[in-house]
Amino acid sequence: MNLLYFAWVRQKVGKSEETLELPDGVSTVRALAQHLSMLGPGYAEAFADPGRLRTAVNQEHATFDTTIGPDDEVAFFPPVTGG
Amino acid sequence: MNLLYFAWVRQKVGKSEETLELPDGVSTVRALAQHLSMLGPGYAEAFADPGRLRTAVNQEHATFDTTIGPDDEVAFFPPVTGG
Amino acid sequence: MSATIKIQGEDFDIAAELAALAKGGADIGAVATFTGHVRADDGLTALVLEHYPAMTAREIARHVAEAQARWPLRGVTILHRVGRLAPGERIVLVAVAASHRGAAFEACQFLMDYLKVHAPFWKQEERGGVARWVEAKPADADAAARWRQ
Amino acid sequence: MSATIKIQGEDFDIAAELAALAKGGADIGAVATFTGHVRADDGLTALVLEHYPAMTAREIARHVAEAQARWPLRGVTILHRVGRLAPGERIVLVAVAASHRGAAFEACQFLMDYLKVHAPFWKQEERGGVARWVEAKPADADAAARWRQ
Numbered sequence: 001m002n003l004l005y006f007a008w009v010r011q012k013v014g015k016s017e018e019t020l021e022l023p024d025g026v027s028t029v030r031a032l033a034q035h036l037s038m039l040g041p042g043y044a045e046a047f048a049d050p051g052r053l054r055t056a057v058n059q060e061h062a063t064f065d066t067t068i069g070p071d072d073e074v075a076f077f078p079p080v081t082g083g
Numbered sequence: 084m085n086l087l088y089f090a091w092v093r094q095k096v097g098k099s100e101e102t103l104e105l106p107d108g109v110s111t112v113r114a115l116a117q118h119l120s121m122l123g124p125g126y127a128e129a130f131a132d133p134g135r136l137r138t139a140v141n142q143e144h145a146t147f148d149t150t151i152g153p154d155d156e157v158a159f160f161p162p163v164t165g166g
Numbered sequence: 167m168s169a170t171i172k173i174q175g176e177d178f179d180i181a182a183e184l185a186a187l188a189k190g191g192a193d194i195g196a197v198a199t200f201t202g203h204v205r206a207d208d209g210l211t212a213l214v215l216e217h218y219p220a221m222t223a224r225e226i227a228r229h230v231a232e233a234q235a236r237w238p239l240r241g242v243t244i245l246h247r248v249g250r251l252a253p254g255e256r257i258v259l260v261a262v263a264a265s266h267r268g269a270a271f272e273a274c275q276f277l278m279d280y281l282k283v284h285a286p287f288w289k290q291e292e293r294g295g296v297a298r299w300v301e302a303k304p305a306d307a308d309a310a311a312r313w314r315q
Numbered sequence: 316m317s318a319t320i321k322i323q324g325e326d327f328d329i330a331a332e333l334a335a336l337a338k339g340g341a342d343i344g345a346v347a348t349f350t351g352h353v354r355a356d357d358g359l360t361a362l363v364l365e366h367y368p369a370m371t372a373r374e375i376a377r378h379v380a381e382a383q384a385r386w387p388l389r390g391v392t393i394l395h396r397v398g399r400l401a402p403g404e405r406i407v408l409v410a411v412a413a414s415h416r417g418a419a420f421e422a423c424q425f426l427m428d429y430l431k432v433h434a435p436f437w438k439q440e441e442r443g444g445v446a447r448w449v450e451a452k453p454a455d456a457d458a459a460a461r462w463r464q
Binding site: 167179181184188192193194195196197198200201202203204205207253254259265267268270271274278306311 | 316328329330337343345346347348349350351353402414416420423
Binding site for chain 1: 344350365370379407431434438439448449450451455
């Protein structure tokens with residue numbers, strides 16, 4: 001699957017994009033975020049407080065309960081501040 | 084006093100502006116309109132239905148009850164339609 | 167706060183007007199504008215606008231002052247055309263600058279609603295050789311009245 | 316209805332955008348626009364905007380479709396800049412054309428309110444050498460929520 005990070009999530013993770021094999025037992029955005037939080041100190045910091053994060057699955061706003069599959073594009077970012 | 088007419092009031096009266104001595108006994112816009120309505124067929128038509136008319140005294144919106152004096156500028160017109 | 171009020175026959179340069187308005191200060195974050203255009207309703211061939219020059223600018227300035235008292239504004243530009251206009255031409259521009267968008271949007275609507283029912287302009291529609299004075303719309307009076315609630 | 320959505324680094328020509336929008340038909344009587352500008356709040360020296368390109372245009376198109384379903388619109392133009400902007404520069408343009416002003420004003424506000432809380436843009440403020448991510452404002456969430464009532 002394709003992962004994207006924006007704003008301070010991108011800065012903490014240290015990259016804007018990466019590809020990942022969907023880990024065993026991961027079928028929701030929440031489980032994916034928990035998995036990512038264990039990949040290193042930058043990830044741990046970025047995913048420490050899921051309440052501060054928003055997500056999109058396949059370029060549409062989603063929630064941490066949204067189901068994901070191996071071919072999905074999942075993005076993590078703080079609440080948007082455009083306009 | 085100075086009188087001004089706009090839109091169809093101007094067309095019916097046949098002029099856009101005129102000066103007039105304040106007639107004896109006229110102290111309100113309503114009395115002035117009644118006086119004007121007797122000055123000829125164009126005036127009669129223009130002032131036939133005061134409910135269709137609006138007025139301004141000295142360049143400010145006024146009512147037919149507004150008191151007027153000999154040096155005032157009084158305008159008669161239909162409801163405005165700008166913008 | 168800067169206020170620019172112009173009544174003119176010729177068309178206006180909206181980019182130049184907005185650039186002048188935006189010069190009003192570093193704390194301008196929001197500019198709301200409205201432009202009215204002549205619609206080609208039912209075969210309309212021209213719109214002819216007359217006004218009461220001695221009263222128009224005063225009346226509009228009064229509305230601008232009221233808007234300024236109600237919202238924290240950084241600048242207002244109001245331009246209204248008079249004379250003969252063809253379908254598609256612009257009639258009016260109301261532009262309001264503020265720090266935040268709520269004030270800019272509300273004041274812009276307020277000013278348009280007030281112009282419609284208070285500013286001394288009158289429109290005549292021409293269709294071929296036939297001229298007809300536009301009647302005031304009750305909906306416009308209602309739109310202006312809601313600001314009094 | 317025409318819809319123009321552009322995400323770009325460079326500034327935009329508002330007069331050209333409005334002229335293109337007004338070509339949308341003879342029954343356009345009202346164009347409401349909003350432009351957002353970079354405020355020089357507290358010594359801000361630059362605003363840096365990033366976005367999620369694959370999602371941005373889709374998300375904005377979805378909002379335009381919703382606005383079109385709610386109001387009788389004749390055209391919408393949305394332009395959003397990304398990259399580094401200096402104080403005073405324009406960030407965003409939302410322009411809505413309709414036959415009547417009520418629809419144009421409401422749809423323009425709706426689109427701005429929705430952009431603010433749904434479009435995937437993020438702002439970083441720079442003051443001298445210090446950068447800080449802008450936090451989402453609860454007031455913006457409230458402004459968007461009122462369209463659901």
